[in-house]
Amino acid sequence: MGDIALKWDGTGADLVFEDGDLVIDDGLQTAVIVSLFSDRRARADDTLPDGSTDRRGWWADQLAEVPGDQLGSRLWLLGREKELPEPMRRARDYALEALSWLTEDGIAASIDVQPSVPRRGVLGLAVAINRRDGGRESYQFEILWEAMNGL
Template sequence: MTDIALAWNGRDADLVIEDGDLVLDHTLQTPVVISMFSDRRARSDDALPGDQRDRRGWAGDAWPEVEGDKIGSRLWLLSREKEIAETLRRARDYGKEAVTWTLEDGIAARVDVTASVPRRGWLHLDVTIARRDGRIENHQYDTLWESL
């Protein structure tokens, strides 16, 4: 699998360019960035942050190639939550939900996600994907809590 490389900068992703050319990514970095930091549509039982009414999500999810496929994560639901253990558990669960497709598509044998607060106002996510071919990919992301 080859994608155009994306780099995460703490608020959003950007294309990686070297010597005026787009860089290609042969790892899961780009699809994991898209999975973790694109807004998945909130479920009907999800509490929306603040006074929002928009359940967000990607329009393409209305017509997936594979029934039930969804793009993105529900991390955005945590943007107004307190930085407490329960919220970190939800961040971990939402992160794992976002990359579960790697298991379903036979790319990964195991996926682990941990969430922590390295300093006030920041969420740190560690995503470890054990690929079926034996390779282990570790991806780490720091993001401003309010940017979720």
């Protein structure tokens, strides 16, 4: 059984329709989109980009079957960062953290994330998931830096 398919458009995700019906995603694309572009709760030592005290996060994380399990990524913390090496390293770390459940749950043997700046004001993420069955799935995402704070 798959997920309702999502498609990334650079500023958000949309449902996928075909002939008026929702499309089902039997691969990992929808799971990757939800993992990367939902807001994970910020850690106590994270600096919030807007100076607020809102650490975001999904309310149902408190009901997770595995204690401490969280949905989403901390990419939103980069919303006001400059396109410098340190934020790029953190983008990679945040994406790997968000996708780590794929290896923990035995779906992937390994995951690789390569951040880039394809053009000014845009964060690119190349995601490669090496499945345990030998298959490989690759995804390319582009996110407007200014849009990350609203993810």
